[in-house]
Amino acid sequence: MNILVCVKQVPDTNEIKIDPDTNTLIRDGVPSIVNPFDGYALEAAARIKDNAPDTKIVVLSMGPQQAETALCECLAIAADKAYLVTDRAFGGSDTLATSYILSKAIEKVEELENEKFDAVFCGKQAIDGDTAQVGPELAEHLGYPQVTCALEVKSEADGLHVYREAEDGKEVIGVKTPCLITFTKPSFDPRFPTIKRKIAARKAKIAQLTAAELTSIDPAHAGLKGSPTKVKRTYVPPRKEAGVVVKEETVEASAHKLFDLLSKAHVI
Amino acid sequence: MPNYLKVTPEIIAELEKAAPGRVVTGADVNPDYSKDEMPIYGVRMPDVSIDAQSTEEVSAIMKICYEHDIPVTTRGAGTGLVGGCTPICGGVVICTMRMNRILSYDLENFAVTVQPGVLLQQLAEDALKHGCMYPPDPGEKMATLGGNVATNAGGMRAVKYGCTRDYVRAMTVVLPNGEITRFGGTVSKTSSGYSLVNLMIGSEGTLGIITELTLKLIPAPQATVSLMAPFEDLAACISVVPKFFMKHYQPQALEFFEKEILVSSEQYLGKQVFPRKIEGTDIGAYLLITFDGNSMEELDPIVESASEMLLEEGALDVLVADTPPKLKDIWAARSSFLEGIEEQTKLLDECDVVVPVNKIAPYVEFVDEAKKNYDFEVKYFGHAGDGNLHIYECSTDMDREEFKKQVREFLDSIYRKTMEFGGQISGEHGIGLGKVHYLEEAAGSVNMGLMLGIKKVFDPKLILNPGKVCMKL
Known part of the structure; x- marks a missing residue:
């Protein structure tokens, strides 16, 4: 099975600082990480490979040169090969233009690898933009069926079985390949890279795809000019306080505790 | 045992004048003030508790207690593990938690002056904002710096950076008779008489009350990598340890633990981070290592060489944590061992x-x-x-x-x-109430006599934290 995992390098939001005057993110000195949801997508691919060692995992990212670090990290964790789509012409792309460029890049990677991908895995959203649009749009561009908010995927004879987070529990959806799946936070963390993979990743050459290679891209649909989204204003959403989890030894005790808390808050 | 006197309404009235509005008595005293995290060594409610706010206030309280022969026990966050702040003779408890301000930085001399109730985590985070690191790193981040100094707390980074003692430059101390004095200096060396500051460090509140501290900082390392090396059994895991020193790897931290304790900690946190098996082999023990330095380029060859050595010595694999989320995860489990045990x-x-x-x-x-x-x-x-x-x-x-x-x-x-084996009975928790008889045996009568002699010079009426370290009741 061949799996392509899309990843994005994002600033570590635990470290995010906001410029109080301009209300924009201060990116200087903020460490970059692999978007955590993309990390879950990679782990899902790695788990398929654990059971089927001939699985091939390719990671693809679009971004500036320094996104190579994120791809290296993916190589160290589980990926077999990495591609970076990078070109000034692609800068300023909104989600529509990004998904369009990625769809063309995937076609190019398939051509270069001389193989088709059975599945494209994405994080459900990036933690910097939070739009959750690129995955679904990419599926449309590719003409693939899509399943969003997956927790885990199992490869079965009749296609992929996707365990999906739903409002009131878990759903299992069967999907034929090729398909696109977006991932949310499961109950487990992505694995740690091993030292051997880490050293190999450090030495690995990351293939770059620029506008010169991606000739099928219509410049009218790429970059800032090709992006219909116009950003009028950015602002920081108000911070939400963490919720309270009531977890006593018995259901009765929990109910009493909840009653106390609600009474104290004058809600009841 | 000295003949301590009872706290009378008249004494309470005097204390009230010294710390207006903060003198709490009888059943109103916070029950937490009767113990630390190890109640097995005894629990006793004090007669009076006072959340002190300044050096002068502590001095005024001590003058009253000294005059009336009232035992006084100082406490910070109460996270000790030897009953060190348990007011076993009752009397007055002075809590320093409200003295929680970071007073000033002297960045050119890498020094910070704090009140004793500042929490370890508070200083660690604040120092980082100034590009500095406070190296001592005991597992309990909610402990006060006053308590850390009183026990000469160690922690995970001690292997490279030393213990709390190595980072105390100077302190303001209130003596049992209420006199205020200052020990040490902000300079980096001294050969000026007996080191009173070093006597105070690790004295567990038996000699004086620390009301201000000047601590040493270092420039914060710019890069950190942790390695996790799983082994089939503990013996193989531990036998690697000396090799880290022979090869000059200078790890910032070097911790070992068995699978069982990890499992209870991960259950407590509700999250499994460490693998239990590597390629079909059950893991019995883990070694957790951190390296720090100026850049990843500087660390890469050290990490590679150390990993090679670990694999040669029987590590089943070497896993790398070099991103902020992975570093956080890998150390969260290690830092919750005690909580995991306490819960179960x-x-x-x-x-x-x-x-x-x-x-x-x-x-x-x-x-x-x-x-x-x-x-x-x-x-x-x-x-x-x-x-x-x-x-x-x-x-x-x-x-x-x-x-x-x-x-x-x-x-x-x-x-x-x-x-x-030529060891010591306490590495970093102290003697407190729980280990006095063991210290007696280990230190011998001559050394116990010296310690008690020192105690009497500072505290002739033996009113400060009675029953602890070298003073048997």
């Missing part, structure tokens, strides 16, 4: 021995053998790089008195082994 056990005792690094393996073997004779469970982990082991005795179903009796016997035997 009703009766708990512990010891905190140090042995030479090359004796860890035979020592642990001895402990494993010794524990077979008792009904309680024994869980341990340690700062492998320092030879410092935390050994917990845990039971959920034993009778309390029977537990205490058996633990006493067990500890007697393992402390004897510690001494035989």
Whole structure:
């Protein structure tokens, strides 16, 4: 099975600082990480490979040169090969233009690898933009069926079985390949890279795809000019306080505790 | 035992003048003030508690208590593990938690001046904002710096950076008679008479009350990498430790632990981070190593070479944490060992021995053998790089008195082994109330006499934290 995992390098939001005057993110000195949801997508691919060692995992990212670090990290964790789509012409792309460029890049990677991908895995959203649009749009561009908010995927004879987070529990959806799946936070963390993979990743050459290679891209649909989204204003959403989890030894005790808390808050 | 006097309404009125509105008496005293995290050594409510706010206030309180022969116990966050802040003779408890301000930085001299109630985590985070690191890193981040100094707390980074003692430059101290004095200086060396500041460090509140501290900082390392090396069994895991020093790897932290203690900690956190198996082999023990430096380029060759050595010495694999989320995860589990144990056990005792690094393996073997004779469970982990082991005795179903009796016997035997190996009975938790008789045995009558003599010079009426360290009741 061949799996392509899309990843994005994002600033570590635990470290995010906001410029109080301009209300924009201060990116200087903020460490970059692999978007955590993309990390879950990679782990899902790695788990398929654990059971089927001939699985091939390719990671693809679009971004500036320094996104190579994120791809290296993916190589160290589980990926077999990495591609970076990078070109000034692609800068300023909104989600529509990004998904369009990625769809063309995937076609190019398939051509270069001389193989088709059975599945494209994405994080459900990036933690910097939070739009959750690129995955679904990419599926449309590719003409693939899509399943969003997956927790885990199992490869079965009749296609992929996707365990999906739903409002009131878990759903299992069967999907034929090729398909696109977006991932949310499961109950487990992505694995740690091993030292051997880490050293190999450090030495690995990351293939770059620029506008010169991606000739099928219509410049009218790429970059800032090709992006219909116009950003009028950015602002920081108000911070939400963490919720309270009531977890006593018995259901009765929990109910009493909840009653106390609600009474104290004058809600009841 | 000295003849302490009772706290009378007249004395309370005097104290009220010294600390208006903050003198709490009788049943109104916070029950937490009767103990630390190890109530097995005894619990006693003080007659009076005062949340002090300044050096002058502490001085005024001490003058009153000194005059009236009232025992006084100082406490910070109460996260100690030896009953060090348990007011075993009642009297007055002075809590320093409200003295929680970071007063000033002297960045050119890498020094920070704080009040004693500042929490370790508070300083660690604040210093980072100034590009500095406060190296001591005890597991309990909610402990106060005053308490850390009073016990000469160590922690995970001690293997590279040393213990709290190495980072105390100067302090303001209120003596038992209420006099205010200053020990040490902000300079980096001194040969100016007896080191009173060093006598105070690790004195567990028995000599004076620390009301201000000037601590040393270092420039914060710019890069950090942690390695996790799983081993099939503990013996192989521990035998690697001395090699880190021979090869000059200078790890910032070097910790070992067995699978069982990790499992309880991960259950407590509700999250599994560490693998349990590598390619079909069950993992028995883990070594957790951190390297720090100026850049990843500087660390890469060290990490590679150390990993190679680990694999040669039988590590099943070497896993790397070099991103902020991975580093956080890998150390969260390690930092919650005690909480994990506390959650799963009703009766708990512990010891905190140090042995030479090359004796860890035979020592642990001895402990494993010794524990077979008792009904309680024994869980341990340690700062492998320092030879410092935390050994917990845990039971959920034993009778309390029977537990205490058996633990006493067990500890007697393992402390004897510690001494035989040239070790110390406490690496970083202190003596407090719980280990006085063991210190007596280990230090001998001459040294105990010297310590008590020093105590009497500072505290002639023996009113400060009675029953602790060298003073038997």
